Amino acid sequence: MGKMTKRRLGNSVISAFLLIGVIFVPIGLASLSASKEIVELVDRYDTSCVSVADKVGFIQNSKTDKTCTRTLTVPRHMKSPIHIYYQIGDFYQNHRRYVKSRSDKQLRYKEAAHLTKDCEPEGNTADGAPIVPCGLIAWSLFNDTYTVSVNKKAVEVNKKDIAWQSDKNNKFGSNVYPSNFQKGNLIGGAKLNESIPLSEQEDLIVWMRTAALPTFRKLYGRIETDIMENDQLTVVIQNNYNTYSFGGSKALVLSTTSWIGGKNNFIGIAYLTIGGLCIFLAVVFIVLYMIKPRYVMFPRV
Numbered sequence: 001m002g003k004m005t006k007r008r009l010g011n012s013v014i015s016a017f018l019l020i021g022v023i024f025v026p027i028g029l030a031s032l033s034a035s036k037e038i039v040e041l042v043d044r045y046d047t048s049c050v051s052v053a054d055k056v057g058f059i060q061n062s063k064t065d066k067t068c069t070r071t072l073t074v075p076r077h078m079k080s081p082i083h084i085y086y087q088i089g090d091f092y093q094n095h096r097r098y099v100k101s102r103s104d105k106q107l108r109y110k111e112a113a114h115l116t117k118d119c120e121p122e123g124n125t126a127d128g129a130p131i132v133p134c135g136l137i138a139w140s141l142f143n144d145t146y147t148v149s150v151n152k153k154a155v156e157v158n159k160k161d162i163a164w165q166s167d168k169n170n171k172f173g174s175n176v177y178p179s180n181f182q183k184g185n186l187i188g189g190a191k192l193n194e195s196i197p198l199s200e201q202e203d204l205i206v207w208m209r210t211a212a213l214p215t216f217r218k219l220y221g222r223i224e225t226d227i228m229e230n231d232q233l234t235v236v237i238q239n240n241y242n243t244y245s246f247g248g249s250k251a252l253v254l255s256t257t258s259w260i261g262g263k264n265n266f267i268g269i270a271y272l273t274i275g276g277l278c279i280f281l282a283v284v285f286i287v288l289y290m291i292k293p294r295y296v297m298f299p300r301v
């Protein structure tokens with residue numbers, strides 16, 4: 001390998017590292033700045049909303065009043081739209097048997113209602129009628145509800161367009177309606193309105209996009225008015241969902257957004273780390289190759 005080829009190779013490597021560093025570091029700083037501007041309220045309520053020792057018995061008793069009121073103080077001005085999420089911990093939606101317990105064809109096509117083979121034990125009723133939607137994912141649909149007021153004035157929570165448009169159009173049929181759902185002896189979660197097609201059941205669509213990690217957030221709705229600093233936020237919760245049987249947790253999350261989405265420092269840190277590492281390597285190559293070229297060993301060709 002000639003000296004000119006070696007120099008070109010070294011210049012190319014240095015230029016590549018510098019270019020990556022110059023691009024990634026500003027992106028990382030911008031991402032961290034945007035994340036810092038996001039206002040986020042997280043309120044875990046599963047333990048405080050059940051005062052008795054037998055939490056499983058309480059949540060499974062249909063006669064108990066499960067209303068729970070939480071009051072939060074807004075730390076900073078929250079600019080609309082304010083996203084409301086429910087956060088669940090220690091729930092493994094990525095478990096192989098859980099993920100497979102659904103029938104995609106049944107969700108999409110009316111004539112495929114009988115395709116429930118992969119949905120057992122929530123495939124058919126005791127008399128053999130197909131359950132629509134079938135499977136454990138749909139059966140375990142989240143059913144806590146939130147009613148929000150600011151300074152004792154009710155605020156509307158918009159639950160339209162919370163699901164991905166591609167899911168609504170391509171994965172759930174506009175002529176497929178729920179039937180025989182949550183009518184067994186053991187109720188898993190929320191019930192569905194049988195007069196509304198699956199393509200418009202947005203809570204279900206959001207829930208059925210399974211999470212990859214055991215702690216996850218899913219969009220519940222949006223508040224489309226600003227909330228000022230030090231406002232009193234009151235949330236009346238119907239604490240129905242049973243996370244107590246498996247030792248899970250539940251939290252209510254209110255968050256503003258930016259161009260990177262919700263609060264996420266990891267993206268900025270990742271960009272800064274990679275960009276900084278590339279700049280460091282470029283400096284190392286400059287020192288070893290450009291300033292002290294005699295120490296750089298190239299194999300003979």
